[in-house]
Amino acid sequence: MPELLCEPLCQHCQQAPRRRPRGLCHGCHKDKEVRLLYPQRASKYNNRGVCPDFAGEAMLPPPAEATPGPAKFATLAARAAAGLALFHPRDRQPSLD
Ligand SMILES: [Zn+2]
Secondary structure, three states: OOOOOOOOEOOOOOOOEOOEHHHEOHHHHHOHHHHHHOOOOOOHHHOOOOOOOOOOOOOOOOOOOOOOOHHHHHHHHHHHHOOOOOOOOOOOOOOOO
């Protein structure tokens, strides 16, 4: 094992630098059974919004009458602040005229 290695080591074999997702080295990451031992963490890029849940598990707000524009943005901000889902399936849709 290299002693002056600055990179963190693979969390499975502790022998090679972790250069693959899940904190694994190339060799361990290639092995599907080893990969399954280490769940993949959510990407830091997936958690940037103000709403706590974009995956549809937050409570639905009442449908909004506001059309897309400043009033709809205010509605979305209020929903996010309240921890509700941002969109309701029956939100007023823009007219396609
Ligand atoms: Zn490894």
